[in-house]
Amino acid sequence: MSTTSPAAAARDGFLQSYRQLAGELDRSAPLWLRRMRQQAIESFEETGFPSPRDEQWRQTNVEPITTTRFEPAGDGPSEVGAATIGSVPFVNLAAPDGPRLVFVEGRLVRELSELDGLPPEVVLGSLAQILRDHPETIEPHLTRQAGRSEHGFAALNTAFLADGAVILVPEAVKLERPIEIVHLASGADQPRAVHPRTLVVAGAESELTLIEIHAGAADKTYLSNGVTELVAGPAARIDHVRIQSDSHRAYHIGVVRAHQQRDSTIRSFSFNFGAALARHDVSAELAGEGAHAALFGLYVIGERQHVDSHTVLDHAAAHCTSHELYRGVLADRARSVFNGRIVVREGAQKTDAVQSNANLLLSDRALAHSRPQLEIYADDVRCTHGATIGQLDADAMFYLRARGIGTRQAREMLIHAFVAAVLDELGCEPLREGIEAAFSGRLADEDRTADE
Amino acid sequence: MAFQYPVEVPGVGNLYFLKAALNAVRKHRGESELDAMEFLKLVREKLKILHLDESLLQRPVNAGFSGGEKKRNEIFQMAVLEPSLCVLDETDSGLDIDALQMVAEGVNAMRSPERAIVIVTHYQRLLNHIVPDVVHVLAGGKIIRSGDRQLAVELEKKGYRWIEEHAADAARDAAADTSPASA
Known part of the structure; x- marks a missing residue:
């Protein structure tokens, strides 16, 4: 006799969904993809969902996910119309006229998307279609960066891979307008699992900005389990902005993996505002000399929200630089985890890595974990890290109030000042204003609940 | 209240801070809030009186200011906010002679029958520049x-x-x- 644990039962549920869907998924897939999917599901079957016994999941218990029964996302008619998309936060701010790809439950919705406005040599489109028409263009990249060696969630994403966003920018093409990718959960009453996927390949000396927005109907429970792969060719430049504003009852797992060739630059922004439980893994492999990675993160959470940010900066080549700055504001009973790992491999001399994580606790019941992890196997490097967890500066509060500014406004001014360190780096004023407005409203809500 | 050690508030711009403070004070007095143009005009006038550089407005409140700059910023805030009671806590400490003179000029410019100014100091030097009506020894x-x-x-x-x-x-x-x- 054996009793099945919730995690094992949840695993079996996903395996069963996979078996039901695999035939249909594989029908249009090239052989290499079918193999990858097969490997991914085998790996998931073996490892299952992470447990608090796993070193990288000690502070994040995924039990709320494993005890919820998720149906696979269907291709049923989308309940999201053009009217809804206009009301999704953050959409339209950076790229008012597109180009934009809108996915509902992981599937591209063409009527809501705006594919025009790019140079003809740039590929922007649906993964499903590219897999049908030109699979060879993405074969060298898709699932090469992520989806096999990660945790069980990423393996699941690859196993269920059916559609997603693909951006291929050829050599020396510099895109001035940002590309927006919107992933929406449709808001079905039964919890559903969605596996959004994004692949970006930037050719040598090309440049692009990508805004990835994750959202869903408020009050709905769903699992959004996304993977984004970024490949920066020699001297390419990618700005990747990821905004997570999922329903406060949703679960969000996100993996961003970047591969950087020589002299390339990737700037990654991770904004986490939504979800009951969010886990976000960002990693950059600095594989070519002279590459630069900048990882910025901001989480503003309250209630009983939980946000876990795990980052890895893998300095595999010499003369690379990385800069990491994560800041969090926690109200009510929110909890956050920051785990920043920097690996300097043998021979990666002259590495210069700077990491900082700061947390602002607005309530006595909020809790922030912060943990830098340095692994250095080269001897001529500079690595610095710092972590702080604290409250609003009482002296600064007093000073502002002594000038007649009310408590609430003073609080807000200091919170905005605290997050400015991250937002100042964004360099897109409309988006910045949208983000500031979003959490101003948010903190005002927290204030109201605190008053009640 | 002008602080002996004005607090640094990194990330909050001086101009934004002053506007928030002034409008909060005006609201309390039952006056209408100033819009950006009116506010800027007022601020520029006050800068001129105190011989201060406009670049001060763009910097974060007191962050990275020298001791003298901080004190001058306090007097500048006083000039903009026009409080009816001003308490200057050891405004002369850490000031060189030129800065002391400027601070004194700013305070003198604000003297009026409608305003009380209390200066806390250990030294008589400041009082050569700001001649007090009454001296109390505490x-x-x-x-x-x-x-x-x-x-x-x-x-x-x-x-x-x-x-x-x-x-x-x-x-x-x-x-x-x-x-x-x-x-």
Whole structure:
């Protein structure tokens, strides 16, 4: 006799969904993809969902996910119309006229998307279609960066891979307008699992900005389990902005993996505002000399929200630089985890890595974990890290109030000042204003609940 | 209240801070809030009076300011906010002679019958530039002697010991006068 644990039962549920869907998924897939999917599901079957016994999941218990029964996302008619998309936060701010790809439950919705406005040599489109028409263009990249060696969630994403966003920018093409990718959960009453996927390949000396927005109907429970792969060719430049504003009852797992060739630059922004439980893994492999990675993160959470940010900066080549700055504001009973790992491999001399994580606790019941992890196997490097967890500066509060500014406004001014360190780096004023407005409203809500 | 050690508030721009403060104060007084243009005009006038550079507005509040800059920023805020009661806490500490003169000019420009200004200092030097109407000497949390500006000059010459002894004598005399057992 054996009793099945919730995690094992949840695993079996996903395996069963996979078996039901695999035939249909594989029908249009090239052989290499079918193999990858097969490997991914085998790996998931073996490892299952992470447990608090796993070193990288000690502070994040995924039990709320494993005890919820998720149906696979269907291709049923989308309940999201053009009217809804206009009301999704953050959409339209950076790229008012597109180009934009809108996915509902992981599937591209063409009527809501705006594919025009790019140079003809740039590929922007649906993964499903590219897999049908030109699979060879993405074969060298898709699932090469992520989806096999990660945790069980990423393996699941690859196993269920059916559609997603693909951006291929050829050599020396510099895109001035940002590309927006919107992933929406449709808001079905039964919890559903969605596996959004994004692949970006930037050719040598090309440049692009990508805004990835994750959202869903408020009050709905769903699992959004996304993977984004970024490949920066020699001297390419990618700005990747990821905004997570999922329903406060949703679960969000996100993996961003970047591969950087020589002299390339990737700037990654991770904004986490939504979800009951969010886990976000960002990693950059600095594989070519002279590459630069900048990882910025901001989480503003309250209630009983939980946000876990795990980052890895893998300095595999010499003369690379990385800069990491994560800041969090926690109200009510929110909890956050920051785990920043920097690996300097043998021979990666002259590495210069700077990491900082700061947390602002607005309530006595909020809790922030912060943990830098340095692994250095080269001897001529500079690595610095710092972590702080604290409250609003009482002296600064007093000073502002002594000038007649009310408590609430003073609080807000200091919170905005605290997050400015991250937002100042964004360099897109409309988006910045949208983000500031979003959490101003948010903190005002927290204030109201605190008053009640 | 001008602080002896003005607090640094990194990330909050001076201009934004002042506008928020001024509008909060105006609201309290039942006046309409100033819009950006009106506010800027007012701020520029005040900068001129205090001979301050406009670049001050763009910097974060006191962050990275020198001691003198911080004190001048305090007086600048006072000029913009126009409080009816100003408390200047050791505004002269850490100031060089030029900065002291500027601070004094700013304070003098604000003197009016509608406004009370309390200056807390250990030295008479500041009072050469800002001539006080009344001087109170505080010891152990109590006013032990009051007078006009001559009191401060005398105090500077004779030192605090003198005035404390003097006050102690006076207190003893007063106690003797009221004690029934003094006969």
